[in-house]
Amino acid sequence: MGSVIDGVLVTPLKEIENPKGNILHIMKKGDPGYVEFGEVYFSTIHNGLIKAWKRHSRMTLNLVCPVGAIRFVLYDDRPNSITSNVFQEVVLARGKNYARLTIPPGIWMGFTGISEEESLLLNFADIQHDPVEQENVPVEKSHIIFDWKDKLEL
Amino acid sequence: MGSVIDGVLVTPLKEIENPKGNILHIMKKGDPGYVEFGEVYFSTIHNGLIKAWKRHSRMTLNLVCPVGAIRFVLYDDRPNSITSNVFQEVVLARGKNYARLTIPPGIWMGFTGISEEESLLLNFADIQHDPVEQENVPVEKSHIIFDWKDKLEL
Numbered sequence: 001m002g003s004v005i006d007g008v009l010v011t012p013l014k015e016i017e018n019p020k021g022n023i024l025h026i027m028k029k030g031d032p033g034y035v036e037f038g039e040v041y042f043s044t045i046h047n048g049l050i051k052a053w054k055r056h057s058r059m060t061l062n063l064v065c066p067v068g069a070i071r072f073v074l075y076d077d078r079p080n081s082i083t084s085n086v087f088q089e090v091v092l093a094r095g096k097n098y099a100r101l102t103i104p105p106g107i108w109m110g111f112t113g114i115s116e117e118e119s120l121l122l123n124f125a126d127i128q129h130d131p132v133e134q135e136n137v138p139v140e141k142s143h144i145i146f147d148w149k150d151k152l153e154l
Numbered sequence: 155m156g157s158v159i160d161g162v163l164v165t166p167l168k169e170i171e172n173p174k175g176n177i178l179h180i181m182k183k184g185d186p187g188y189v190e191f192g193e194v195y196f197s198t199i200h201n202g203l204i205k206a207w208k209r210h211s212r213m214t215l216n217l218v219c220p221v222g223a224i225r226f227v228l229y230d231d232r233p234n235s236i237t238s239n240v241f242q243e244v245v246l247a248r249g250k251n252y253a254r255l256t257i258p259p260g261i262w263m264g265f266t267g268i269s270e271e272e273s274l275l276l277n278f279a280d281i282q283h284d285p286v287e288q289e290n291v292p293v294e295k296s297h298i299i300f301d302w303k304d305k306l307e308l
Contacts, residue, residue: 021198037191
């Protein structure tokens, strides 16, 4: 899956089979990536569309994809990071790579839907949504040079 | 939606429109129904199948349905409850009734998938999964007299 940015975690999660319907783990208090509970919410993303670039100054994101498939691109431009200027790509998809992606504050991130259906993303966050701690820079106005058309396959 | 059991909450939630993909609220710290954070997980349920009856002695459930549609039946047999012997039915479905169903400890509950596709259920719980505090009694062995074939329409 390419480089790994310092502080980013990809934690495989269990899906427990049941003939009536399965159980899928998300997060327990104290799990890897758990900081505190502030807010949990869903985002959806349509196939081929890109939500990028976003950076949080305080929020740690814990991301799970129970429907569809989502490709994430992360970029570290923290000046004192041991992985400064490193990109990391991760695809989350139930059944293929059902995992929790933990992104600490200070990392640029973007994502795109890569399944035909709408993909569903859950974010378990340590603080509540606060526009003041969130930067949003459109792809075409960003300093980050990245070609979203080079598709990473799972 | 019929009777309302003491302590049960149905809290409408916002879905915020976005052309790339919407945002759906689930739970913020301090929201109605919030007690504490212990664990959050998904269950799925297939169309027409029933997961019932279940009762927790300590866990408060906070349930959200982002995919499909789920019919819940709740039954209160707490001897000192002001709604003792009351049934309550709730249907959760994104787009139709996107809401959070809060079920306090001591209430019997069951649910069934009522959309053709598999339905997805999120439970935001105040404690971690613990089989000791959970009773599971199959429908056919329960003292609860309820005809699941009488379908509640949303």
